[in-house]
Amino acid sequence: MTNKAHVVIVGGGVIGVSTAIALLNHPVESYDVTIVAPDLPSLDSTTYRPNPVQGEAALASYASAWAGAHHVSDAKIPKQIKRDRETYKVLTKLEEAWRQQGWSKDINKRPLVYVHQTEYWSHKAELLESCVDWYPGYKQLPKESLPDSIDFGATFKTLDLDIPKYLPMLYAYFLNLGGRSIKHKASSISEAISLSYSSAASVTQMVDGRARTAEPTSTSIKPSLVIASPGLGAKELLGDDDVLPIRGQTVLLHAPWCTTTAVHGAETAKQSETTWCGVSKVIAAQGGYRDTYVIPRGDGTIICGGTRLEDDWDVEPRIETSHDILRRVLALMPQLQKPKQNGDSSNGNATAQKNPHAGEYDVEIAAVNVGLRPGRKGGIRLENGPKVDEIPMVYCYGFGGIGYQSSWGAAFEARSLVDEALNRTLAPDQSTFADLDSGNLVLPDPSTLFTKEHINGSAPAVNGH
Incomplete structure (x- = not known):
């Protein structure tokens, strides 16, 4: 295993968070991951509002918060069928893991x-x-x-x-794995790059078993690669008129x-x-x-x-x-x-x-x-692209209404592009992420996650990884 590379993901929807988990919990390699996004999943939603952001309903442009969602493929091409099938495989394993944990005996809490x-x-x-x-x-x-x-x-x-439960728990798991997030609407990829390793940024990360938002406990290194997964924000951020x-x-x-x-x-x-x-x-x-x-x-x-x-x-x-x-x-x-x-x-x-x-x-x-x-006119963009500030780029957006049903397949595809761009070892065929493959997956308890208790402005406690 080589030294850790720092990957920045611009976008906090289901595609961005799933990709972050796939990298942090890579079966072979080791990555640090920072998410920079204007919208992030909440850790305390119990209302009919999908995922409140700082006490308010999520913006309509934060599509991941408003999804249905069901896994019913409407793929038109073999590549998309593959993504959907890989995603379903992961979801079945996640369902089994959540069901076997004690708190999930209450069916109303199952994601x-x-x-x-x-x-x-x-x-x-x-x-x-x-x-x-x-x-x-x-x-x-x-x-x-x-x-x-x-x-x-x-x-x-x-x-x-059940998106108000599923998406926040993905986000909590991302934090448990050591992920960092910065809630900020970057005006450019260059700004997101600079912010990702700034000592002045307000960073959400796990500290003593709790998700806290404060100045970083340690300064991250300059990113080795950036994944652009900004959803609808790609129109403005990337200048993609097809979005x-x-x-x-x-x-x-x-x-x-x-x-x-x-x-x-x-x-x-x-x-x-x-x-x-x-x-x-x-x-x-x-x-x-x-x-x-x-x-x-x-x-x-x-x-x-x-x-x-x-x-x-x-x-x-x-x-x-x-x-x-x-x-x-x-x-x-x-x-x-x-x-x-x-x-x-x-x-x-x-x-x-x-x-x-x-x-x-x-x-x-x-x-x-x-x-x-x-x-996106022309469909999903999932590919390597031109460098920004001499940093390699992977583009992963344009999923329309199929983000959840293709999320894990897309995440693994993006992970392979990262591995290739940084000359890292690819994950083995048929692998998902390390905890799931090994059967050692530990996920947050929603009865703790969905409380209104905050300590020093931090999010509720979640189970440590």
Whole structure:
């Protein structure tokens, strides 16, 4: 093993944080990693706001905070299918590790949950089918069982992610591994480079078992390489005119009654070994993307979407859009409406029943969210690029709405580019990261992570690595 290199990652979304973990916990090499980003995951979110940033709701441009998210591949090319499959492999191992730890006996605290997924396509296309036919329990649906205007359908088992739990725990794990973060909106890559080893920067890192934000306990060395993973920020930071927002609006429902048993029956729930079920629909007119989806979080709340509006910067929820979303999802899963035996009773976790976003539908709305996905004309940019200030660069952005489902595959690909650029040893084939490969993964306890206690302005305590 060679001496440590210092890698700076510009971007604090799921791609940036996952890549940081892949480098810090490299199976062979040794890296120091500093994240420089205007937005970072919170360590104390328990509200319906996805990930509060210093007590306020995350900006819509911080797309990772607003994601659904489910692992249902819509890959169009083999390279993307590979990323998605590698990510699913890691997520299954993370789910197992989290489930086996004592605190995860409370299903409401799990960041990952298995679901019985139903997929519909308005047209049958072999490549689209191949992006999902590898999921566990994959079965084609009989033609006669399909809804109108649907040409093909299938069911399978997959994982959904509760983002207000998953993303903060990734961030906490990054800090446990010795990662450092600097919350700052850099105006250039050069500024991010300078800030990453400045003795005056305000750095978040683990100190005596707690995540603290203060002047660094030790000055880091000048970076050996920079990974640019700024999401939508690439438009301004990198001057990439191909980057554009893809506006997504979702409605978060409180519907704990909408289980696999309620929707599909007890036998399906038993065979699939799932408590929750999801559904989504792929429309040819939408470029082969999912225009309608239902994503259970595993705690009784369910994300319903959505929209894909390119170059739309509006961050305010639109009532008419919520009505349209509810119309579409209820056509696929009418059980999302309140059971009649519940009458007009209100659940303490839900907002007022007369929420105008509900329209004519009898649903319990917990929140209406808007996020700006980091799209890019021409697709994902994941490659080595020209040096900045004589420092090698890796570019990793433009994931649009598929950041979570391809996050680990993209992280490992970026890690290989770093290894190659710095003449380091590549991670072995099929490896993920050291703790996961060895079965020694120790992750934060959310009952500690999600407290409001702060000591000297620091974040809550998390378990040491």
